[in-house]
Amino acid sequence: MAARTVRIIREFFRLISPAAPAAEPDFIEILSQPVPILYRRHARARNYVLRLRADKTVVVTIPRHGGKGFAREFVASRKAWLEKQWRILQTRRRPPQDLRPGMEILLHGHAVVLEVRHNGRGWELRAGPEQTPLSAPDGNLRPALEHHLRAAAKALLTGRVGQLAREHGANVNRVVVRNQKSRWGSCSCRGTISLNWRLIQLPEAVRDYIIVHELMHLRHLNHSPRFWTAVANACPDYRAAEEWLKQNSGQVGF
Ligand SMILES: [Zn+2]
Known part of the structure; x- marks a missing residue:
């Protein structure tokens, strides 16, 4: 049974x-x-x-x-x-795809179209406010675009870290602009701020928040409540920036 x-x-x-x-x-x-x-x-x-x-x-x-x-x-x-x-x-970066005229990338928080033009002297690539010379009008635009944006990001971010550090009384020894895979920035106890060159793709307010976040780590090398209070004092809209990152990080990279 x-x-x-x-x-x-x-x-x-x-x-x-x-x-x-x-x-x-x-x-x-x-x-x-x-x-x-x-x-x-x-x-x-x-x-x-x-x-x-x-x-x-x-x-x-x-x-x-x-x-x-x-x-x-x-x-x-x-x-x-x-x-x-x-x-x-x-x-995480997607496999690189060839970039061609007419394609869009995110730059300074806006979708911009890649354009190739002849300026009378030679070919140039334009992406919103950025432009860089091209050796030929055809072919993959990625190498020239990345090369240009990395240099532009280095100048932009180094300058902005200096301004924000002065504004918030932070002591920065060195700014390094790198090609990081999964982080926007980091900070060492020796006063080095490392930033991802792709920050040039973000809206200015979000970029500033990430810089301020790293500057506040010079005082608090952790994510303690005191750290977040310091962030909120220096960047009152930081929650909106965090939200933008949550929603839009997938559009960054090209
Ligand atoms: Zn942090």
């Missing part, structure tokens, strides 16, 4: 379980966007494991004796971690 009961229950589960996940796709909201959650059972898994995949799907592995209800709570409890991973995914 006992064996028969078990068999029936097993069949009953087999019948209903495949249909259940398809009937109710599950989502979690990450930075105002619904992101699907995939539940994966793994007989050898010891713990619940959470991943945010590059295709922007949350995958949670459920251990042998675990349950979907707990898995759902586990995902919800790790929301801050998922938001952080989401931002990293957004800032």
